[in-house]
Amino acid sequence: xGERTEQVITLSLPSSMQHVYLLDVVVSEILREMExxxxxxxxxxxxxxxAGTNAIKHGNKEDLSKKATFQxxxxxxxxxxVIEDEGEGFTRQTVADPLDxxxxxxxxxxxxxxxxxxxxxxxxxxxxxxxxxxxxxxTPNP
Amino acid sequence: xxxxxxxxxxxxxxxxxxxxxxxxxxxxxKIIEEQVQISGNPAEPREHLNLILNLERVQMMDSxxxxxxxxxxxxxxxxxxxxxxxxxxxNVRSLIVMAKxxxxxxxxxxxxxxxxxxxxx
Numbered sequence: 001x002g003e004r005t006e007q008v009i010t011l012s013l014p015s016s017m018q019h020v021y022l023l024d025v026v027v028s029e030i031l032r033e034m035e036x037x038x039x040x041x042x043x044x045x046x047x048x049x050x051a052g053t054n055a056i057k058h059g060n061k062e063d064l065s066k067k068a069t070f071q072x073x074x075x076x077x078x079x080x081x082v083i084e085d086e087g088e089g090f091t092r093q094t095v096a097d098p099l100d101x102x103x104x105x106x107x108x109x110x111x112x113x114x115x116x117x118x119x120x121x122x123x124x125x126x127x128x129x130x131x132x133x134x135x136x137x138x139t140p141n142p
Numbered sequence: 143x144x145x146x147x148x149x150x151x152x153x154x155x156x157x158x159x160x161x162x163x164x165x166x167x168x169x170x171x172k173i174i175e176e177q178v179q180i181s182g183n184p185a186e187p188r189e190h191l192n193l194i195l196n197l198e199r200v201q202m203m204d205s206x207x208x209x210x211x212x213x214x215x216x217x218x219x220x221x222x223x224x225x226x227x228x229x230x231x232x233n234v235r236s237l238i239v240m241a242k243x244x245x246x247x248x249x250x251x252x253x254x255x256x257x258x259x260x261x262x263x
Contacts, residue, residue, distance in 0.1 A: 016165075017164045017165040017168070018164070018165050020164030020165065021163070021164060024161065024163065024202075042202070042233050045202070046202070046204060046237075049164070049204045050204060050205055053164060053204065053205070053206060098241065099241070099242050104241075104242065104243065104246065105212055105215075105216055105246070106212070107209035107210070107212050107213035107216075108205070108206075108209050110205040110208060110241055111205045113241075114205055114237075114240065114241075117240055
């Protein structure tokens with residue numbers, strides 16, 4: 001049986017929205033290296049930026065003394081991204097549905113929805129302070 | 143992100159380029175809101191309240207950028223103005239479709255059509 005190897009890349013950012021660009025640069029390079037299709041790259045990139053914004057802005061409230069940590073686990077068939085912040089956390093179920101007609105004209109509240117729409121799975125752990133997202137190279141069988 | 147501002151008659155056109163993500167989305171909102179305030183100032187002519195946001199060279203937009211489009215749409219309407227979107231690229235269009243906002247925005251594929259659309263209203 002062939003040995004399956006995973007590479008783990010870790011990025012730790014001070015909680016400033018200015019650093020979302022660094023995240024974009026790192027993710028773009030990882031995705032290029034993994035040879036995801038162009039459309040899939042855009043989806044993953046968007047999901048990671050949304051997760052980063054969530055961790056930095058809503059989790060750590062842009063407190064520069066707090067870190068947002070991103071772990072990219074590169075496997076042959078998938079990319080797993082684990083995002084951790086030092087905030088108080090949240091409960092996914094309490095976040096309003098941005099597609100509800102009464103929320104459509106709100107200027108915020110779409111980040112989690114977009115992450116979930118772009119990735120194959122998104123799970124929330126440790127009261128929402130850890131988010132784990134997975135994208136497969138090929139769509140997994142149901 | 144780069145934003146270039148130009149005027150055609152009573153219409154202000156913002157040519158936006160690059161990635162509208164993170165802090166730059168907030169910067170874009172500030173730039174546009176300044177235009178709305180200028181237009182809403184009684185001491186100034188209200189001739190630039192009509193905005194065209196040209197998104198042709200936008201490579202990427204996140205939910206913060208999308209939120210700016212929604213907020214601007216609301217504030218410009220409140221000031222009796224209009225904002226229309228021009229040249230949506232594939233990824234921005236996908237984002238707007240995913241968020242079910244296509245019915246909210248007036249979208250055009252050419253500047254002439256966008257101007258005609260504003261003048262007609």
